Amino acid sequence: MxxxxxxxxxxxxSELGVTACIRHALTRLDVSTPADLREWIGPPLRQSFAPLLDHDETRIEAAVHYYHERFTELGWREYxxxxxxxxxxxxxxxxxxxxxxxxxxxxxxxxxxxxxxxxxxxxxxxxxxxxxxxxxxxxxxxxxxxxxxxxxxxxxxxxxxxxxxxxxxxxxxxxxxxxxxxxxxxxxxxxxxxxxxxxxxxxxxxxxxx
Missing domain, CATH: 3.40.50.1000 (HAD superfamily/HAD-like)
Known part of the structure; x- marks a missing residue:
């Protein structure tokens, strides 16, 4: 099989690492972080960021960049x-x-x-x-x-x-x-x-x- x-x-x-990186990205964009981020674990990042960022492609890409920025350094170890x-x-x-x-x-x-x-x-x-x-x-x-x-x-x-x-x-x-x-x-x-x-x-x- x-x-x-x-x-x-x-x-x-991976909740600790993923949610910390989401908070990092939203903080960099000066956007309030939702109280519950568990639903963010699983779906594509762009899909989850889109509603919070008014579906602005430029800001969505910036959020993904900031997420990966922290994940590459710290987030991948936080699990x-x-x-x-x-x-x-x-x-x-x-x-x-x-x-x-x-x-x-x-x-x-x-x-x-x-x-x-x-x-x-x-x-x-x-x-x-x-x-x-x-x-x-x-x-x-x-x-x-x-x-x-x-x-x-x-x-x-x-x-x-x-x-x-x-x-x-x-x-x-x-x-x-x-x-x-x-x-x-x-x-x-x-x-x-x-x-x-x-x-x-x-x-x-x-x-x-x-």
Whole structure:
């Protein structure tokens, strides 16, 4: 089985780094920061900044620049690995599954994080959009993974915590597995077409064994 994993909200809790970088960007633009930034974790940055910046393309690009400015220096280190993830990844590899990461985080930001994860070497490939992209491109990245691994949709699953992961899976005929330890809700995941929703990492191995 080819197991494709989202990064933020699925393998790592990146809330601290992501929200600190959002605040940095908005402060640089003298814009008030929303009280709740959890919904910002997952969607493309430009999509989230747009309403606050009156859909002004110049200011949106400036906000993205300021976000990346802080993330490159500090934000990429500000995360925690969710409990049980390391054991789950080790058990999946032992069982013979192929592993890859499909993330909305730009590849250049995701790669240093994956390189430092204690289980990062278990992932054969990392898929992430170009920093200039305004889309998360989950569907196209999943399609690229299927082609690279020569895997059929029926022998592939996409594991993630937001609707973008599930929608990308559905678009490719892949089973989406939603996780509840991240930033999305059960309702969001099921409405987006999740094949299954799990509450703990150890449930994934049992799900694949069925």
């Amino acid at each position: 080819l197991c494709l994993f989202d990064l933020d909200g699925t393998l790592i809790d 925690a690995i969710y409990p049980g993830i390391a054991d789950m990844i080790a058990s999946l590899q032992t069982a013979g599954h192929q592993l890859a990461i499909v993330t909305s985080k730009p590849h250049r930001h995701a790669q240093p994080i994956v390189d430092e994860l204690p289980f990062g070497n278990h992932f054969e490939k990392l898929y992430g959009p170009h920093p200039s992209s305004s889309h998360s491109e989950k569907a196209s990245m999943i399609a690229a993974a299927l082609a690279d691994f020569g895997a059929s949709p029926k022998q592939t699953i996409m594991i993630g915590d937001r609707r973008y992961d599930m929608e990308g899976a559905v678009a490719n005929g892949v089973a989406g597995v939603g996780v509840l330890w991240g930033f999305g809700s059960r309702e969001e995941l099921e409405e987006a077409g999740a094949h299954a929703v799990i509450e703990h990492p150890e449930r994934l191995g049992a799900l694949l064994a069925v």
